[in-house]
Amino acid sequence: MTNVPQLMPPSEAKSQQSSGWSLRRILFVSVGSFFALLILLFLLALLIATASDVEGAADVVRLVRDMVIIFLALEGALIILSLAVLILQIARLIAMIQTEIKPILENTQETVRTAKGTVEFMSENITQPMIRAGGFMTALVVFVENLAGLRRAVRRGRQASEAMDEAQS
Numbered sequence: 703m704t705n706v707p708q709l710m711p712p713s714e715a716k717s718q719q720s721s722g723w724s725l726r727r728i729l730f731v732s733v734g735s736f737f738a739l740l741i742l743l744f745l746l747a748l749l750i751a752t753a754s755d756v757e758g759a760a761d762v763v764r765l766v767r768d769m770v771i772i773f774l775a776l777e778g779a780l781i782i783l784s785l786a787v788l789i790l791q792i793a794r795l796i797a798m799i800q801t802e803i804k805p806i807l808e809n810t811q812e813t814v815r816t817a818k819g820t821v822e823f824m825s826e827n828i829t830q831p832m833i834r835a836g837g838f839m840t841a842l843v844v845f846v847e848n849l850a851g852l853r854r855a856v857r858r859g860r861q862a863s864e865a866m867d868e869a870q871s
Contacts, residue, residue, distance in 0.1 A: 750759045 747763070750762060
């Protein structure tokens, strides 16, 4: 026989350590980036307010505010659309489970029941009689061996008694 080396899948801990991006690190970087962006925006707003006239800065802030509101509205619409698609996909998955997977499971259960019935039939009609016949044959062999052993013992006893009778005579 040849020895075939079996490849073992790498553990999850090793793959996380080798990539260097654990969930905790990603979370810290994301939160840190968000707060850094907020601080940067605050400093930019403070610089605009102090460096230029207030009326001109107000117009810029209003324009940025309006653009952010439009961006958030579009993002909200995109999220609602994504949720609708997700709900439709879940409905299709449930329909597929009911129409395709459920009949397969029922067919598998029927096959298992049939196999169980076949095993019970074989056990009752073939296996148990074979075991009984084997037990009977074993008992018969033991009986014949014991009978032959008794015969030998009786013969030896006769031969020994005849030998003693001859020795005495």
